Amino acid sequence: MMSPLKMRAATFNVALDRARPGQLAADLAAGHRQPRNIARIVQHIRPDVLLLNEFDHDGDGLEDSHLQLFCEGYLASGELGIEYPYRYLVPTNTGLLAPVALHGTGNPVLPADGLGFGTFHGQYGFAVLSRFPLLFEQMRSFRHFLWRDMPGARLPMTESGSYYGAEALAILPLSSKNHLDLPVRLPNGRVLHLLVCHPAPPIDEGEERRNSCRNHDELRLWHDYICPGRGGYLVDDAGGRGGLDPGSDFVILGDLNADPQDGDGFREGIQALLANPALNHSVASGRLRPASRGGFALRGMTARQGSPRFWTHSQGLRLDYVLPSASLQPLASGVFWPPAHRPGAELFWNRRGWPERRASSDHRLVWADIVI
Numbered sequence: 510m511m512s513p514l515k516m517r518a519a520t521f522n523v524a525l526d527r528a529r530p531g532q533l534a535a536d537l538a539a540g541h542r543q544p545r546n547i548a549r550i551v552q553h554i555r556p557d558v559l560l561l562n563e564f565d566h567d568g569d570g571l572e573d574s575h576l577q578l579f580c581e582g583y584l585a586s587g588e589l590g591i592e593y594p595y596r597y598l599v600p601t602n603t604g605l606l607a608p609v610a611l612h613g614t615g616n617p618v619l620p621a622d623g624l625g626f627g628t629f630h631g632q633y634g635f636a637v638l639s640r641f642p643l644l645f646e647q648m649r650s651f652r653h654f655l656w657r658d659m660p661g662a663r664l665p666m667t668e669s670g671s672y673y674g675a676e677a678l679a680i681l682p683l684s685s686k687n688h689l690d691l692p693v694r695l696p697n698g699r700v701l702h703l704l705v706c707h708p709a710p711p712i713d714e715g716e717e718r719r720n721s722c723r724n725h726d727e728l729r730l731w732h733d734y735i736c737p738g739r740g741g742y743l744v745d746d747a748g749g750r751g752g753l754d755p756g757s758d759f760v761i762l763g764d765l766n767a768d769p770q771d772g773d774g775f776r777e778g779i780q781a782l783l784a785n786p787a788l789n790h791s792v793a794s795g796r797l798r799p800a801s802r803g804g805f806a807l808r809g810m811t812a813r814q815g816s817p818r819f820w821t822h823s824q825g826l827r828l829d830y831v832l833p834s835a836s837l838q839p840l841a842s843g844v845f846w847p848p849a850h851r852p853g854a855e856l857f858w859n860r861r862g863w864p865e866r867r868a869s870s871d872h873r874l875v876w877a878d879i880v881i
Contacts, residue, residue, distance in 0.1 A: 515879070516701075517556045519556035519875060519876035519877075520560040520831055521551070523544075523564060525544065525561075530567070533564070537583070538575075543868070552591055557639070563634075564579075564634055565632055565633070576598055580596060595640070599635050600652060603624075603685065604620065604629045604633075606624075608680060641694060648691050650690075663725050672719055685708060688705075707765075709724050711774030721773065726778075729781070735752065735761075736752070758834055759834045761831075761832040762830070768828060769815075771813045771827075772826050787834055792833055792839045798842070801846040802818075803857065807825055819844070820873075823857075839878065840878040
């Protein structure tokens with residue numbers, strides 16, 4: 510019988526997106542402050558598995574030397590260094606030019622006609638880091654699954670009909686970046702499925718609400734994937750059909766760009782996911798919901814329904830999630846966001862007590878300890 514293992518899973522939108530391809534690699538080589546501060550945060554929390562959202566790369570994840578530099582030259586450096594021998598740059602749709610114009614007629618151009626928003630292929634990409642072996646032979650990717658192939662898809666509409674023409678729908682994937690099921694083998698022999706994604710933000714849209722619709726259905730993909738009997742329509746990039754095998758242990762990680770109470774998107778998408786019976790509800794919405802005191806300093810900045818205790822973004826939103834399966838026992842969780850004028854505040858706040866994105870990120874690292 511396998512002995513139980515305590516492990517820490519985390520997600521962190523590190524805001525290491527840059528305006529040009531190769532710029533992030535150059536910044537890492539130059540030792541810029543932002544990645545150094547991000548490394549300090551990761552070293553403090555010390556997750557065993559970590560999803561990095563908004564980490565630029567070449568789009569297909571073929572050139573990972575700058576990820577290696579970040580791991581070895583930043584995360585593993587110093588007295589508190591932490592090593593991640595297993596890592597993966599996840600292929601992404603961001604900045605991948607569509608073969609046809611998605612918005613009307615004419616020649617397709619970036620960023621408007623990217624299969625996922627980006628000014629170059631790989632902008633806003635993401636990476637997985639792990640202290641334990643990643644089981645690539647069991648990995649499933651849904652990067653190419655077409656949006657139109659989701660039954661009852663919430664495709665954007667206008668008064669005259671579908672916002673997207675038939676040509677666009679024939680090539681437009683649901684995932685704005687990727688949806689990846691990447692299993693990891695733990696030291697006790699158990700397998701944990703890392704379900705990682707970064708859906709489209711519900712912004713920069715018209716009355717058709719195209720990005721809100723896409724965000725809703727990107728969340729629904731995982732909702733259906735983990736629910737027995739709901740994911741039979743799904744086809745992964747290798748041709749495999751169906752959802753997650755019943756009884757599998759998993760954790761959903763990502764900047765989901767959706768708050769159940771606030772923000773611009775369709776809240777029923779994230780509400781349905783958080784209520785999914787396959788999830789551990791104490792972490793999703795109960796007493797172990799990740800929390801911090803950092804957001805309370807911004808309580809009066811805008812009208813929000815949700816408590817600052819659960820915010821993960823400097824604009825007063827819960828966007829970033831670690832959601833373990835109901836089969837796992839959670840022990841603790843948190844959002845790493847110390848209040849202004851406390852030790853470590855320089856990683857998040859300027860001297861006037863306002864969030865500073867350039868210090869680290871506009872998002873906060875979210876973590877959960879689980880027993881598996």
